[in-house]
Amino acid sequence: MQGRTDAYRRILYLGLLLIREAARMGDARLCEIEADHLHNLPALLNEPDESRHQYYIRAERSLYLHRLSERNDDDCVAHRKRLYEEPWKLLEALTTKPIS
Numbered sequence: 001m002q003g004r005t006d007a008y009r010r011i012l013y014l015g016l017l018l019i020r021e022a023a024r025m026g027d028a029r030l031c032e033i034e035a036d037h038l039h040n041l042p043a044l045l046n047e048p049d050e051s052r053h054q055y056y057i058r059a060e061r062s063l064y065l066h067r068l069s070e071r072n073d074d075d076c077v078a079h080r081k082r083l084y085e086e087p088w089k090l091l092e093a094l095t096t097k098p099i100s
Helices: 004-024 028-038 050-069 074-094
Strands: none
Touching: 004 028, 004 074, 028 050, 050 074
């Protein structure tokens, strides 16, 4: 994975597959959680403001994982952590400045 834009694209791709899978299972709540996780990512693809990238990786990702954990389905959370692991690691590495 080359850079931040590639990481966001990978997350979007995987997330859309997860939404499709949840829809096939009839799990509207899981579709909502996934869609809420993804909805700001297109704006981040070419975002020059570092604080917005920091907010995604530190706050939005945490909220996403928290909302998933509220479903009491550890396998679901673990599956998503594995899927997003590579792009999230890259985004973490590129997020160097603390949020003020």
